[in-house]
Amino acid sequence: DTAVSQTPKYLVTQMGNDKSIKCEQNLGHDTMYWYKQDSKKFLKIMFSYNNKELIINETVPNRFSPKSPDKAHLNLHINSLELGDSAVYFCASSHRTGNSPLHFGNGTRLTVT
Amino acid sequence: QKEVEQNSGPLSVPEGAIASLNCTYSDRGSQSFFWYRQYSGKSPELIMSIYSNGDKEDGRFTAQLNKASQYVSLLIRDSQPSDSATYLCAVPNDYKLSFGAGTTVTVRA
Numbered sequence: 001d002t003a004v005s006q007t008p009k010y011l012v013t014q015m016g017n018d019k020s021i022k023c024e025q026n027l028g029h030d031t032m033y034w035y036k037q038d039s040k041k042f043l044k045i046m047f048s049y050n051n052k053e054l055i056i057n058e059t060v061p062n063r064f065s066p067k068s069p070d071k072a073h074l075n076l077h078i079n080s081l082e083l084g085d086s087a088v089y090f091c092a093s094s095h096r097t098g099n100s101p102l103h104f105g106n107g108t109r110l111t112v113t
Numbered sequence: 114q115k116e117v118e119q120n121s122g123p124l125s126v127p128e129g130a131i132a133s134l135n136c137t138y139s140d141r142g143s144q145s146f147f148w149y150r151q152y153s154g155k156s157p158e159l160i161m162s163i164y165s166n167g168d169k170e171d172g173r174f175t176a177q178l179n180k181a182s183q184y185v186s187l188l189i190r191d192s193q194p195s196d197s198a199t200y201l202c203a204v205p206n207d208y209k210l211s212f213g214a215g216t217t218v219t220v221r222a
Contacts, residue, residue, distance in 0.1 A: 033209070041199055043157070043212040056209055090156060097208045099145045104156040 003027050006091045006105035013081055014113055021076045021108045023091030031055075032074040033092045033102065034066060043090070049074055050097050081112045116140065117204050119213035127221050132189040134216050136202030139183070146178060146185045147210070149201040157201055161187060192220045 006023040013019055025032060033056075034046040048056035049068040063079045074091060088107045094100040120135040138146075145164050149157035163169045163176040163185065175188040185204075189196055197220050202213040 041151075041215050043201065045209045045211070048209055056207075058209075094210075098205045098210075101145075101147050101159045101162055102157075102203075102210055103159075107156050 004091055004093055004103050004105040006089075006108055008108060009106060010109050010111075012111045012113065015081055015083060017081050018077070018079045019081060019110070020078070021089055021091075021110075023074045023076070023105055025072055025091075025093040025103070025105075027093055027095075027103060029093035029095050029103070030071055031094045031097045031100075032068065032071070033094070034074065034076050035090045035092060035104075037088045037090060037107075039087070047074075047076075048097065055097065078110075081110075083112050086110055086112045115213075116206050116211040117202055117213040119200075119202050119216050121214075121216070123217040123219060125219045125221060126192050128192060128194060130192050132192050132196065132218050132220070134187045134189075134200050134202075134218070136185045136187075136204075136213055137183055138185070138202075138204040138206075138211075140204065140206050141180075141183060143180075143204045143206065145205055146176070147203040148174075148176060148185075148187045149203060149212075151199045151201060151215070153198075189218070192218075194220045194222050196220050 004025045031050045047066045052068045091105040092102040148161040151157045161176045173190045177186045199215040199217045203210045
């Protein structure tokens, strides 16, 4: 059973397009996150939701819009994609915010051409 | 100052040796510390958690925490080729987990 699942695994698209990444967790966790991992492997938080409420928005361009319809789902929509958006995007969840370890999804490799 | 800093790699060790990875953090109030392992093309996987000063052992892995020095380390004993991966230190900070840049370990057969 997959604990944190995200789709798609690969996403190749052209500049200017709009795309979405979906994430679902079946761990019963209250908090979900989006992290971006760049080509140098640095993992940087983008957003965090606790029980459908946005609690962290780390200076991410407003072309990125997260949506959490319920506490088991956190989707990421990206408008007007740019070359610099190419990265691996990880969804994660944790039992509670802050001191709990994260459980990661398998990642979505986004390539913008 | 970065929230979490790791010793820069890459680190190459012979099979059977001890690999030592270091991490320092800036938030003196942090209470929990995590080590993740990430294989190339895969997602980070939690391998160790430590909450108290001292050592914590789990199989061939030992985590060491010194809160006074704001320092946490990971030792991999009897290193195996399957340990070749990037190791990420993670520390809570302002309701999120902040990660170090990672140390890439290569175990030579």
